[in-house]
Amino acid sequence: MPELPEVETICKRLAPVLIGKTIQNIEVLREKSLQGLSTSIIGKKIVEVSRKAKLLDIKLSDSSHLLIHLKMTGQLIYQDQLQRLGGGHPTADWVDSLPSKHTRVIFRLSNHSTLFFNDMRVFGWIKHLSEEGASVEFSRYGPDIIDPAVTLEYIFSRFSKTSRPIKVVIMDSSIIAGVGNIYANDALNLAKIHPNKPANSLTQNETKELLDAMIEVINLGIKHGGATIGNFRNIDGFSGNYQTKVLVYQRENLACFNCAGIIKKTKIGGRGTFYCPNCQV
DNA sequence: AATTATGTTGCGGT
DNA sequence: AACCGCAACATAAT
Numbered sequence: 001m002p003e004l005p006e007v008e009t010i011c012k013r014l015a016p017v018l019i020g021k022t023i024q025n026i027e028v029l030r031e032k033s034l035q036g037l038s039t040s041i042i043g044k045k046i047v048e049v050s051r052k053a054k055l056l057d058i059k060l061s062d063s064s065h066l067l068i069h070l071k072m073t074g075q076l077i078y079q080d081q082l083q084r085l086g087g088g089h090p091t092a093d094w095v096d097s098l099p100s101k102h103t104r105v106i107f108r109l110s111n112h113s114t115l116f117f118n119d120m121r122v123f124g125w126i127k128h129l130s131e132e133g134a135s136v137e138f139s140r141y142g143p144d145i146i147d148p149a150v151t152l153e154y155i156f157s158r159f160s161k162t163s164r165p166i167k168v169v170i171m172d173s174s175i176i177a178g179v180g181n182i183y184a185n186d187a188l189n190l191a192k193i194h195p196n197k198p199a200n201s202l203t204q205n206e207t208k209e210l211l212d213a214m215i216e217v218i219n220l221g222i223k224h225g226g227a228t229i230g231n232f233r234n235i236d237g238f239s240g241n242y243q244t245k246v247l248v249y250q251r252e253n254l255a256c257f258n259c260a261g262i263i264k265k266t267k268i269g270g271r272g273t274f275y276c277p278n279c280q281v
Numbered sequence: 282a283a284t285t286a287t288g289t290t291g292c293g294g295t
Numbered sequence: 296a297a298c299c300g301c302a303a304c305a306t307a308a309t
Contacts, residue, residue, distance in 0.1 A: 002288065032303095054289080071289050073305080102305085121304045123289065140290095164298070173290075180288060229288060230307090249288095270300065272286075285309080292302080 002070045004144065004178030005221030006232050006240065007054050010076055013235045015049035017078055017113070018058065022046075025108040033104035033119060037128045039064070046109075053141040053177035057134065065134040067127045068117070073102075073231040074124030080113035092237030120231060141177040145214050150176055156207045159199040166202060167195035168269035170214065179214055182227050185274050186247040187214040192258060194280045195273050196266075220245060248274040 002010070022045050028034050041060060048059035056076070058066040068076065077095050082088035098116045099106060105117040105126055117126060129137060143149040158175050159166070169175060171184050179187070188195050190213035193206055202210070226232055226240030229250065233239060247257055251274060252265040261278025 006288080069289080071303095072287070119304095120306070121287090123303060162297080168298095171289095182288065227288080232288070271289095283309100286307085287305100290303095293300095295297105295299080 002054055002074070002226065002232055003180030003183055003221070004051075004054060004146070004218055005183070005224075005242065006226035007051050007056055007070065008222050009226040009240060010235055011049060011051040011056055014056070014076065014078060017080065017235075018046045018049050018109070018115070020046065021113060022110040023060075023107055024110060027106040027108070028104075029099065029106070030104040030119075030122060032122055033117065033125060035125055035127045036133070039128075041066070041128060052138050053144060053173060054180070055137070055141075063131050065129050065131065067129060067134060067137055069125055070119070071121070071123035071125075073120040075116075075118040075231060075233050076235055077116040077118065077233065077237055078113065078235040079116075080111060089236055092233070095237040141173050142175045143177065145176050145178045145218055150211070152204070152208050152211055155211055156202075156204055159202055159207060161200065163198040163200050165196045165268050166193060166199045166210070167271075167273060169199040170210070171269070171271070176214075178218065181271050182229065182242075182246065182249045183214070183217045183221060185249045186217045189248045189256070189258065189274075189276060189280060190217060192279050192281065195268050195275050217247075248276065250274065 023041050045061035046058055047061050050057045056068040083091055102118045102120045103116050104119050107115040162169060167184050167188060170179050191209040193210055221227060221242045224241040224245055227242035228239035229243055248263050251263045254263055256263055256276035256279060259279040261276040263274055264277050266273050
């Protein structure tokens with residue numbers, strides 16, 4: 001499901017309700033979904049919840065980390081007693097029937113609260129890692145697109161080293177992290193750049209337009225609580241809203257908002273790609 | 282009913 | 296080494 005805005009949306013809501021709680025039990029309904037649990041996490045307290053790239057990072061009181069990657073269809077749904085008594089944040093109706101057939105791991109937490117990890121396609125994972133193990137995992141990623149470390153100089157230099165299509169390069173998480181298919185499509189449309197253009201053919205000006213556009217659409221995604229195209233849900237089970245703001249993603253044969261050209265669909269790097277042949281050159 | 286597509290990324294092969 | 300294509304899996308749409 002998620003790109004950076006979707007994981008950030010979950011992180012912001014999860015942090016305040018998880019921090020300070022103790023893990024009282026863990027139920028693993030699908031072994032593949034939970035890896036590396038060599039030491040017990042029962043009784044450990046959650047001290048920190050953050051996000052890096054598309055990874056959610058839950059730090060425990062013994063300095064170990066639970067890293068969660070939702071991949072295509074992962075969800076984290078939180079329930080507590082306050083909600084069940086009707087006094088908390090409202091939740092979507094379907095969360096009352098959890099666990100569902102797609103629930104893979106259940107964390108039972110203190111204060112009668114529960115965190116469900118649902119993942120239809122089972123690509124996602126939770127890994128229990130040491131501080132060093134978590135660092136290794138993070139080191140696979142370049143800086144987040146909204147990190148000030150992503151300067152024009154940095155991406156222009158990285159773009160200049162490859163002739164792969166620009167869309168493939170901005171989705172390469174070892175170069176910049178957090179730009180997935182929805183936002184890559186939209187950023188290229190906003191910057192009026194053809195997704196197939198070789199990365200090393202972009203001028204410095206075009207690169208700046210693209211950088212600004214990526215930051216803009218990612219921030220817009222965060223502002224609207226992520227995009228629910230398929231499985232993405234916030235921790236209360238409700239959808240995001242960015243899908244109503246998309247520029248080109250899944251808008252084949254509709255009019256481009258820049259120029260009223262007709263949006264076409266093609267495939268680049270094996271991924272569905274939407275662009276306006278009129279203004280994206 | 283079979284084929285194709287899906288928000289991610291890691292792998293094996295060139 | 297860079298790059299490409301596909302596999303991991305379940306489901307919905309055509």
